[in-house]
Amino acid sequence: MHMNFAIAPSDPTPIYRQIVEQVRRQIAGGVIGPGKELPSVRAVAQEHAINPMTVSKAYSLLEAEGLLARRRGMGMVVADHPGQSDNAQRQSLLRPSLQAAAQQARQLGLTAQAALAQFEECLKETHQEERQ
Incomplete structure (x- = not known):
C-alpha cells in the first residue's frame, strides 16, 4: 500500500x-x-x-x-479495533484545521462565502486526485 x-x-x-x-x-x-x-x-x-x-x-x-x-x-x-470512527470523532479531527483556515481567511479579509467556495474547490481537487 x-x-x-x-x-x-x-x-x-x-x-x-x-x-x-x-x-x-x-x-x-x-x-x-x-x-x-x-x-x-x-x-x-x-x-x-x-x-x-x-x-x-x-x-x-x-x-x-x-x-x-x-x-x-x-x-x-x-490495529484490529482502532477505536470508534464515528462522525463526531471525524469532525473533531477536522476542526483544528478548519479553525486555522478560518483565521487565515479572516486575516486576508475574505468573506465566509469566498472562503467556503475555496474550501469546496479544494475538496473537489482532492477527490479528483484520489481517483487518479
Missing part, C-alpha cells in the same frame, strides 16, 4: 505530529482499515527527506494510542 503523507516542513506543527494527525484522520475516515500496512519508517523518511526517528516517534505514539500494531515481518499495521 502506498500511503501519501503531506509533510509541510515550513508548518509550525512538528513533522511527527503532522504524520500522527494524518494517520488518525485516515483511520477515522475509513480510508485505511484494520490490518492495512503502513509504509516503513525508512520509506517515509526517504520519500520526505526527514529523520527516520521522526517517523518512528509518530508510529510509536499511534501504537500507544492503540491505533497501530506491530506485526512481525510486516511492520506497522492499523
